[in-house]
Amino acid sequence: MKKLFCFDIDGTLRTTTDHQVPESTIKALNLLREKGHLLLVSTGRSVDSLKNTHIYDTFAFDGYVCNSGQALLDKDLKLIHKESLSKDVVLKALEASKKHNIPLALKCTPRIINMEPNEDVIRSCNYFNNPIPPVGSYTNQEVGAMIAYGPLDYDYQEFKDIEELDVMVGESSYADITIKGISKATGIAYFMKLWNMESYVAFGDSLNDVEMFKHASFSICMGQGNNDLKKLSDFVTTSIDEDGIYYACKELGYI
Numbered sequence: 001m002k003k004l005f006c007f008d009i010d011g012t013l014r015t016t017t018d019h020q021v022p023e024s025t026i027k028a029l030n031l032l033r034e035k036g037h038l039l040l041v042s043t044g045r046s047v048d049s050l051k052n053t054h055i056y057d058t059f060a061f062d063g064y065v066c067n068s069g070q071a072l073l074d075k076d077l078k079l080i081h082k083e084s085l086s087k088d089v090v091l092k093a094l095e096a097s098k099k100h101n102i103p104l105a106l107k108c109t110p111r112i113i114n115m116e117p118n119e120d121v122i123r124s125c126n127y128f129n130n131p132i133p134p135v136g137s138y139t140n141q142e143v144g145a146m147i148a149y150g151p152l153d154y155d156y157q158e159f160k161d162i163e164e165l166d167v168m169v170g171e172s173s174y175a176d177i178t179i180k181g182i183s184k185a186t187g188i189a190y191f192m193k194l195w196n197m198e199s200y201v202a203f204g205d206s207l208n209d210v211e212m213f214k215h216a217s218f219s220i221c222m223g224q225g226n227n228d229l230k231k232l233s234d235f236v237t238t239s240i241d242e243d244g245i246y247y248a249c250k251e252l253g254y255i
Contacts, residue, residue, distance in 0.1 A: 002036050003201055004197045004199070005200070006184075006201065006216070007042065009053060010043070010206075011171065011225065012204055013203075014055065022241075022245075031255035032249065032254060040061060043068075044067065045067070047067070049107075050073075067107065069183045070082065070145055070187075071144055083144070085144070085145070090106065093159060094138060096159055102149065103115050104146055105148075108144070110136075113135055120151055121173075124147075124170070124173045127172035159177055164179070166182075170207065171205070171226060185215040200216055200217060204220075204222070209221075209229055216234075218234050219233045219234050222245075223242065
């Protein structure tokens with residue numbers, strides 16, 4: 001029976017050390033495709049950040065959920081759905097950022113950060129192999145999502161207190177900040193309706209995968225992944241450096 005498989009990028013499809021997709025993962029993706037399954041990327045990365053990874057040159061996926069559900073692309077990277085933060089909410093987040101001295105990046109075109117980058121920004125951008133955004137001002141640009149950069153183990157409570165936002169603490173010195181009620185799961189649901197699918201299998205490693213895991217028919221956490229996500233998962237595979245995706249697909253009979 002045809003299934004839908006959904007994959008996070010960083011720490012799941014792609015390592016956070018050399019930022020490459022392991023050969024074993026490519027092998028697993030090709031075997032899944034040969035069996036007629038649909039394969040979807042589901043990431044917190046923006047569209048521009050997704051394109052910086054060139055993940056689509058490694059494997060031709062059937063679609064892409066970006067910005068944790070706020071931007072959806074078809075297999076040809078054409079934008080088919082988009083949600084943006086309201087001006088009032090962006091201003092609330094910028095005020096909280098300034099008050100607590102937590103740098104805030106706005107996912108607009110071009111991406112900007114509201115204060116000089118510190119060690120937390122540098123650490124997080126190195127984790128994703130992303131360029132550090134230039135310092136800029138918010139002048140009512142369209143903002144798809146935001147990233148706050150706090151110290152490791154920071155709780156980001158000042159952003160969590162903004163009721164219109166969801167805050168997902170990452171595996172480095174950052175938190176993804178998105179529109180409340182929109183998630184990777186809602187983005188996947190859009191594709192399920194489009195493709196007449198009723199369920200999906202999810203692969204992930206961090207807390208921005210929680211909603212995706214909660215709504216999956218079966219969820220698989222990478223071995224090096226977040227411990228809280230492991231508790232939510234149906235299966236914990238080996239780490240990405242130990243052929244985690246291939247191992248899970250083989251062990252669970254998907255390939």
